[in-house]
Amino acid sequence: MIRTVVADDQAVVRTGFVxxxxxxxDITVVGEAEDGEQAVRVAAGTRPDLVLLDIRMPRMNGIEAAREILAASDGTTKVLMLTTFGLDEYVYDALAAGAGGFLLKDATFAELLHAVRVVARGEALLSPEITKRLIGEFVSSRASRPPARGTDELTAREEEVLVLIAKGLSNAEIAVRLTITDHTVKTHINRLFAKLGLRDRAQAVITAYELGLVRPGGPGA
Known part of the structure; x- marks a missing residue:
């Protein structure tokens, strides 16, 4: 059962999602919140598997709320961000904060359910082209910022796996592409995550763009 909290300052939208x-x-809503501060309190009290957070909320925005919720949950709670605009200026920051992905508020019912289940499993919602395009655009806009880390500590294979993650490939697809087992893929991912201090695949994608391993609009990006 996926225990979920829905946080949105618009009552109609929040009720609709609930x-x-x-x-x-397989989904139960264990709490609701109308602003970021309340979302943090509700999440602390209910310990949900997933929190749907509107990016733009009063008192505390969704990004700040996501940081607090994720830090307090020690990885047990996942966050899916809700946004009205496909090119919301906060999308990059939301993913960098540790959100597992984002969903447009006008998404279909099927897309909503898919997003909730994917992110609740601990995977990043990165397959849709719009997500990869957004990440590329936001990272490109920050290209002048020097990367906080490099890939010197990564092996050639780990760097190759990082690139394939950034291109949206699943573990199974990476295994086929590199002719290795799923277990070996997971080992490479765990090691590169540890070396780069990454929490999840969303942050891995951002890092790959920031380091120039994948170019916005490039082949497979």
Whole structure:
């Protein structure tokens, strides 16, 4: 069962998400919040598997709330950000804060359920082209900022795996591409995550762009 909290300052939107999620046998809504501060309190009290956070909320925005929720949960709670605009200026910051992905508020019911289940599993919602394009655009806009870290500590294979993650490939697809086992892929991912201080695949994608391993709009990007 995916225990979920929905946080949005628009009551109609929040109620709509709650009602839709409540129709599913594998999802239960354990709390609601109308601003970021309340979202942090509700998450602390309910310890949900997933929090749907509107990026733009009063008192505390979704990004700040995400940071606090993720820090307090020690990785047990995942965050899926909600946004109205496909090119929301905060999307990059939301992913960098540790959110597992983002969802447009006008997404279809099927897209909502898919996003909730994917992010709750601990995976990043990075397959849709819009997500990869957004990450590319936001990272490109910060290209003048020197990277905080390099890839010197990575092996050639680990760097190759990082590039494939950034291109949206799943573990199984990476295994096929590199002709290695799924277990070996997971080992490489765990090691490169540890070396670069990454929390999840979303941050891995951002790092690959920042380091210039993948170019916005480039082949496979």
């Amino acid at each position: 009602n839709l999620l409540s129709t599913q046998d």
